[in-house]
Amino acid sequence: xxxxxxxxxxxxxxxxxxxxxxxxxxxxxxxxxxxxxxxxxxxxxxxxxxxxxxxxxxxxxxxxxxxxxxxxxxxxxxxxxxxxxxxxxxxxxxxxxxxxxxxxxxxxxxxxxxxxxxxxxxxxxxxxxxxxxxxxxxxxxxxxxxxxxxxxxxxxxxxxxxxxxxxxxx
Numbered sequence: 001x002x003x004x005x006x007x008x009x010x011x012x013x014x015x016x017x018x019x020x021x022x023x024x025x026x027x028x029x030x031x032x033x034x035x036x037x038x039x040x041x042x043x044x045x046x047x048x049x050x051x052x053x054x055x056x057x058x059x060x061x062x063x064x065x066x067x068x069x070x071x072x073x074x075x076x077x078x079x080x081x082x083x084x085x086x087x088x089x090x091x092x093x094x095x096x097x098x099x100x101x102x103x104x105x106x107x108x109x110x111x112x113x114x115x116x117x118x119x120x121x122x123x124x125x126x127x128x129x130x131x132x133x134x135x136x137x138x139x140x141x142x143x144x145x146x147x148x149x150x151x152x153x154x155x156x157x158x159x160x161x162x163x164x165x166x167x168x169x170x
Contacts, residue, residue: 007126028073029066031059040082040107050145054083054105057146058108058153063158068165073115080109084148105131106148112162128152 033039033055041051058081066074084106107129113124133148140147158165 007049019116027069029063029073030073030075031062031077032075032153033059034077034079036081039080048108054081054146058149061146061150065153068157068168069114070168071116071166072121075115076110077112077115078110080107082107082148087146105129105133106152108149108152110127112160114161121159126156128156130155 036055039051041054054063058078062074063075066072066076085104108126109125109127111125112123113120130148130152133152138147140150144150155160
């Protein structure tokens with residue numbers, strides 16, 4: 001069965017496109033939560049109720065950050081999350097709402113590993129926290145329930161992977 005010129009051209013173009021996409025491989029980002037039922041904010045009924053959507057948002061945010069590292073594999077294991085603020089009763093019905101105070105800063109405990117082609121480039125374990133979380137600019141909307149935690153992760157990611165990020169831009 002012979003191929004005409006158009007078919008051969010299409011096949012060659014497809015092969016080139018597939019080769020180009022392989023060289024621009026996206027980052028593989030894995031985020032795991034280690035015993036989330038023991039996280040600081042899971043210690044109350046109110047914390048447990050809100051935990052799943054918060055963890056889903058944190059995971060999505062880390063995946064978005066990790067996508068800035070093309071060709072690299074990032075694994076993040078989160079062992080504790082303590083959101084900014086705390087639950088307090090308000091009103092006659094004693095509804096529980098999250099109240100932000102300067103003494104209840106956000107913190108996230110995590111370990112990470114950045115690798116390329118199976119070789120570990122960076123790894124570590126840290127506790128992120130921001131005692132001045134209510135001071136300064138925050139690019140995330142006030143209606144975002146994890147805006148302080150997003151900024152905390154952004155700052156960590158930018159500082160931890162600054163060399164890798166700079167190399168990826170070139």
